[in-house]
Amino acid sequence: MKNLRVFKKFLTDTVNLNPTRLESLEKTSTSLSSFVENSDWEPSNLEWYPQGSWAHETIIKPLPNKGFDADVLAIVDPVDGWTASDYINNLYSAFRDSDIYRDKAHRYSHCVTLDYAAEKRIDIAPCIRNRWGFERLEVCNRDTDEFEESQPKYFTEWLKEKNTLSGNNSFRKVTRLVKYLRDIKTTFTCSSVCLTTLLAHQIQANDKGSADFADTPSALRTMFERLDTWLQIRPVKPQVSSPFSNEDFSVCWTDDQYSNFRDKVSKYRVWIDDAFQETDRNKSISKWRRVFGDDFGKNEGEQQAKSVTAKAVDHLRENVRAVPATELGFVGDVVDLVKQYGSRAIPSTLSNLPYLSQPTWRSVGNQLFSVHLIATLHRSRGGATVCTVSSGDVVPKKLELKFTARLATGMPLNTQDYRVEWRVTNTGEEALAKGQLRGSFIGSNSGGDRWESLEYRGVHFVEAFVIRKRDGIQVSRSDPFYVVIE
Known part of the structure; x- marks a missing residue:
């Protein structure tokens, strides 16, 4: 599923460099x-020419506590x-x-960099025009x-x-x-230049005008499919060049x-296809999150x-026909519903939430054996068992x-041959307020x-x-075990 609205919000809120940073x-x-x-730098006829992600309008918001990079060419006549x-x-x-720039300036192979701490870095690369009359x-x-020939203007x-x-700004x-x-x-x-x-x-x-580029997710799927195909027939590192110079970005x-890189593109192509083709909206968002992380569709998950x-x-x-609609006008929450009507109040769709992490491992077509969960209540970890708890029971x-x-026989798994990955998912206002909706995978504590x-509080x-x-192949999976905390 395309989830166009979710993609638009994800780009605006998470991926794109925000307007205030662009203004800065x-x-x-x-x-x-x-x-x-106005400095003493001798070259004349300066043309200040943005290049790279800034000029190409593909610059993105940096990760937390990191600055973004921008590139500029200082195009000048030769000296x-x-x-x-x-x-x-x-x-x-x-x-x-300069007293202003002394502590910010650094030099590298092709540029002088002005480093504004965790805010931004600007690389200034001298670029010489028409040396020797060419x-x-x-x-x-x-x-x-x-000197290395370059054609940044043609490339842009x-x-x-x-x-x-x-179309639709899809390439960017x-x-x-x-x-x-x-x-x-x-x-x-x-x-970035090689990837672009x-x-x-x-x-x-x-x-x-092709349907393959009708919108952002369609363009993403098309370009990843083509890139994967291009890479798979090139097992040896190829040259990656612009059409205008011999620069090899590889x-x-x-x-x-x-x-x-070749392997990962192939892997993510499969994930993108899976998310695109998924017809269930929540499952599709969950699968897109496998590609882009937990910020994709974050608001969707919180609302649900x-x-x-x-x-x-x-x-x-x-x-539940036995429950008159008039009885459902009560004041309370889902926990009160479960206490009043039992586990039948838990909707079967509850375990289909958009913030559930998707498995990253392969799985067999059919389960090799059945597995179910047993739960016991304890006052402390490692302490004596208070009682056995069934799915949907209310616990304090x-x-x-x-x-x-x-196993179906009641026997435990052979932990020498198998390991268990647990997906623990919370819902409700309390877990959301604490940032503890979870939904990701976690290993066993022991044995x-x-x-x-x-x-x-919640289900x-x-x-x-x-x-x-x-x-590393998944061979079985349990049904959800519902825990109702009052």
Whole structure:
């Protein structure tokens, strides 16, 4: 399912660089341009030209406690007798001589960087126009003391053309999403320019107006599918270049890093297809969260976590004929409903929430064996058993539950051959207020058991996923075990 509204909100709230930061970047860039223009740096005819993600409009919001990067070319006429390293070293000296910029300035192979702590970093790369009378642009490599031909203006125009062909600003949106995926997963390495170039190459002239690019999730799916296909027929690291220069952006990878990137794109392509094709809205959001993390559809999950009582009332009205509708006008919450009507008040759809983490492991087509959960109540972890608890029973706060996965015969699992991943999910106002909706996977405490503290009023549930140790494949899964805390 596309979940267009959720994608739009996710891009606006989480992925895109917010307007205040863009305004700050513009102001800082203007100040830096003015400083360089009026400094003692000798080159003349300065053209201050944004490039990279800023110019391509694919810049994204940084992760917490990290700044964002922006790139600028300082395009100038050549200075007689200067080598490539002179342009960078002398620009660096100009900043170091300034009381304002002295502590912010750093120099690297191709640029001088102004570091504004956790806010932002601006890379200023000297770019020389028409050296020796040849019509061209060259950036400077301080490490090798060489000039390197570059065509940033043509490259930017090429990306704009690709964005136009994709329609609906889809190329830029997809590029931002994939960069965000890279940054939150940290499972693969790929420079922004290499990633942007790879994605741009997946858009062709006949894609304009195509259903494959009808909207953001469609474009994402199409571009990932094409990128995966392109990578799979290239087991050896290929050259990744713009159409306008011999720059090879694949230098960002070692051979092993390229192989890993290739594998991860293939993996995420499967996840994207799964989320796109899922027809159940909540399951689709959950599967998109497997791709993009917990901030995707976050508000959807919070709203549904708070609306459990309304779901339970609707469930009773529709499915429990013995309960007159007039009796459901009570004042209370889902816990009161369960206390009054028993576990039949728990809607079967409760275990289908959008904030549930999806398994990342493979599973067999049919379960190899059945597994169910046994729960016992304890006053403290490791303490004596107070009683056995059934799914849907009401239990008090401040106690502990121990869950054990059992076979249909009642025997425990063989923990030498199998491990259990537990998905523990909370609902309700109290858990939401404490940021404890959970829904992710967690391992056993010991011996295949799982202890859980009873803390938040509401209906919660626990599921067991049985993983075979020798190959990491899921071979069984329990039904949800509902825990009602009063």
